[in-house]
Amino acid sequence: MDIALILLTASALIGATAGLRFKVFILAPIALLIALVSAAVLRMRGFGSGGGIVIVVACLVLNQAAYILVQIFGLSSRVSDLSLDDVTDGEPSPGREQAVDDDHGDQEPPRSRPHFPPEN
Template identity: 40%
Template sequence: MTVAVTLLLASLVVGLATGLLFRVWALALASPLVAVVSAIALQSAGFEFFAGVSVIVGCLVVSQLAYLLATFHLHREKHSMEDEVDGLPGKHRQKNIRDQYE
């Protein structure tokens, strides 16, 4: 059980690092790497096939969700709903814009 939790935490770190440092194409390299390393670790820990597959799928899901969270964190200011409603920046951003031009 400790191996599974460790693999899930490692997958979380890999997903966050990929999302913060690389573009989406890096997932094409990170996901198979997570799956293979997880399979090797689970096999050496003595997990059975179906238990190992469920942990590997969980690792992949955690990794990709962490990638999405990191990406949304980086680009949260670019996708503001306040900008979409009326085309103007929100109140907290209007002050910064005024200060920039004064």
């Protein structure tokens, strides 16, 4: 029974980590990986078909529930700089400070160019 708790905990942690780092499209490959690994581990430990299926389904549900909880509570906004899937949309985040001012007093004015052809 200890292996079932380990698999359930690992599935929840994987879901929470995926919620912090990736977009929703990563859930399908992760679900496939969790199902295969869980089924293999449970089969090696001697779990029957009925108990194994229940634990694999519980692992998948916990994984996706952890992902959704992280997304709902907005924990991913704090680590969005670490995300590999972020796409820049040109708008700064709401908490970002704008430290650029328009004072260019220390710059020289541009030099005027001579007119070509020269005027006589």
